[in-house]
């Protein structure tokens with residue numbers, strides 16, 4: 001029985017915009033108020049998905065969320081019909097309004113933490129949506145994210161869905177952006193590796209000083225308990241607080257792992273020697289590769305700008321391990337040269353594929369942010385909603401769908417246009433039919 005790693009990418013939503021919402025995320029802040037192109041953003045994402053499917057990967061799609069979120073705005077006291085709610089919020093509380101318009105659910109690395117059945121005590125694939133408490137615009141995602149995951153991974157015989165963790169900074173959870181897994185074969189019991197930014201219940205421990213630590217140790221441990229992970233095969237590591245303060249807001253901005261490889265920056269962790277020891281002990285006797293990138297070759301600043309580590313490390317059906325990197329890595333000659341050396345060196349990585357995901361990059365989301373990894377056995381893959389799996393037909397349908405419904409220019413002022421909400425709902429209504437998701441959106445449930 002073949003077990004593989006599928007990647008479920010977030011389809012970019014119709015309100016994709018640059019609102020500067022993420023304090024601590026350099027790209028988000030520096031592109032605040034830039035004009036976005038939602039159509040191009042969604043098409044760039046679809047092209048990456050299609051290319052990975054064409055490489056023989058199992059590629060899935062996760063649907064976007066309904067935005068602007070008029071339900072949250074109503075909870076915050078804005079009244080009237082939908083158009084009135086939008087107008088009043090945009091006028092009286094523009095910052096809150098913008099937060100309720102974000103298409104941030106596109107970064108599905110933050111949708112959930114997923115543990116394969118081989119690692120979990122109930123022998124099912126376990127999902128815990130991330131509560132994303134640290135940023136208001138993202139904290140309104142988890143309930144609908146949970147619904148979308150249930151609409152795709154429907155079969156209780158194979159999949160277990162947990163509720164997101166309690167919504168408080170103490171249990172701040174950013175999902176798979178701070179979680180990776182090592183294994184020899186995907187179907188084997190693996191080592192689950194959780195990286196956290198701070199200890200929430202112990203002030204004596206070091207923590208970043210300028211920018212927030214979005215993931216807590218206590219949240220990571222709660223997810224591991226929910227998933228029934230084996231303690232001997234679970235490793236926790238603290239992110240280096242100094243690099244959080246340099247804009248490394250998730251571990252996947254500074255490290256990426258797959259199978260028997262951890263590719264990471266020298267400054268990624270607080271105690272690298274200990275992290276390596278713990279992974280080696282948990283992994284056992286196999287051949288494990290720690291590919292450490294020294295600061296003298298790639299500075300943290302350059303890693304954050306190019307997103308060298310926000311790359312996907314994947315195994316093609318041929319068994320070759322390749323890197324899926326953003327164009328920004330190719331355009332930066334020092335980073336490109338470094339990647340050439342990584343491929344030439346004695347490690348399992350054999351090739352780099354570059355993709356243009358600039359619309360997402362400008363908000364701090366590279367190739368790895370855009371995907372949620374789900375390890376599936378054959379039987380589990382067959383149990384997945386097949387209308388969420390990328391192939392020629394779905395690619396054609398979704399490309400036509402984007403071209404029909406999306407705008408190619410969006411500025412902050414356009415977000416209050418009631419017509420945009422109507423356009424978005426019409427698009428999502430169509431999408432639930434294309435992907436056979438049922439009524440996952442609040443506007444479909446009224």
Ligand SMILES: N=C(N)NCCC[C@H](NC(=O)CCC(=O)O)C(=O)O
Nearest residue numbers: 019020021022028107109177250369
């Ligand atoms: N690293 C991973 N896995 N994900 C990237 C998420 C980027 C996202 N940006 C934003 O939400 C910016 C939205 C804006 O400013 O308009 C965030 O900071 O949460």
